[in-house]
Amino acid sequence: MSAATRPARAEDVSRLWPAVRAARLMATADELARFRESGPWRVRVNDDGEALLLAAWRVHLQTAAIRGLWAGPHRIAALVEDAAAVARAQGFTQVLSPLLAASELAPYLGAGMEVAEPIVALQGLAEDIAAHPVRADIGIRRASAADLRSLAELDAACFDEFWRYGTDELEESLSRDRVTIAEKDGRLVGYATCTLYGASATLGRLAVSPDSRREGVGRALLGDVAGYAVRSGVFAVTLCTQEANADSRSLYAATSFAELPERYALAARRA
Numbered sequence: 001m002s003a004a005t006r007p008a009r010a011e012d013v014s015r016l017w018p019a020v021r022a023a024r025l026m027a028t029a030d031e032l033a034r035f036r037e038s039g040p041w042r043v044r045v046n047d048d049g050e051a052l053l054l055a056a057w058r059v060h061l062q063t064a065a066i067r068g069l070w071a072g073p074h075r076i077a078a079l080v081e082d083a084a085a086v087a088r089a090q091g092f093t094q095v096l097s098p099l100l101a102a103s104e105l106a107p108y109l110g111a112g113m114e115v116a117e118p119i120v121a122l123q124g125l126a127e128d129i130a131a132h133p134v135r136a137d138i139g140i141r142r143a144s145a146a147d148l149r150s151l152a153e154l155d156a157a158c159f160d161e162f163w164r165y166g167t168d169e170l171e172e173s174l175s176r177d178r179v180t181i182a183e184k185d186g187r188l189v190g191y192a193t194c195t196l197y198g199a200s201a202t203l204g205r206l207a208v209s210p211d212s213r214r215e216g217v218g219r220a221l222l223g224d225v226a227g228y229a230v231r232s233g234v235f236a237v238t239l240c241t242q243e244a245n246a247d248s249r250s251l252y253a254a255t256s257f258a259e260l261p262e263r264y265a266l267a268a269r270r271a
Contacts, residue, residue, distance in 0.1 A: 129226035
């Protein structure tokens with residue numbers, strides 16, 4: 001019988017790092033080591049080579065996210081149960097799955113999870129996206145720590161409780177990602193985050209102030225991200241959005257993104 005997971009030791013982290021890198025969850029082995037040191041419950045392994053990465057989904061919510069799970073399909077239910085037990089012990093009331101392809105959902109549903117958010121993945125050629133004209137009255141610049149409060153206010157206006165970032169998540173993004181701000185008439189009206197992975201750039205977040213939508217802000221931010229990708233020698237830009245978000249899907253379709261045929265989802269259950 002396979003053993004339950006336990007908090008990872010330093011030597012376990014080095015063995016787990018190739019899987020974490022392949023999943024594009026962290027940039028360096030040192031980042032994974034710091035993640036474990038910040039809360040031993042966050043990285044769990046067993047002697048059969050199975051592993052879990054856990055973290056708060058959003059600091060303001062009582063939801064623990066399974067950021068990574070490595071086990072055979074027949075063992076996923078057991079590891080989800082283990083994740084739920086750890087989450088309860090840490091005061092969380094809900095457990096969220098990793099982002100799953102539709103073909104990967106069954107074992108998680110068998111562990112008592114239900115689909116919480118259907119997700120669409122999109123991809124576009126960086127050169128094609130960068131070729132779309134943008135308005136000259138929208139300025140783009142890199143964000144800094146001085147923008148943190150303004151970014152948090154904008155993010156709260158753009159996203160619901162489940163998706164919005166607080167200052168903790170934004171600080172992490174500023175330290176890890178390329179974060180750019182759109183300004184118009186001296187006012188912050190949008191921002192985007194981007195990370196390079198091999199031959200593609202991932203658009204992690206695109207936020208436009210509700211009172212500035214349909215004014216070219218999203219296009220300007222997408223053009224900046226795509227231009228950065230081209231200058232970095234990157235071929236494609238990829239992203240995910242909620243299946244129900246018709247406005248964002250329309251924007252991406254109008255700027256040379258194509259929806260990929262595979263559908264994705266986040267699933268959740270009580271801890």
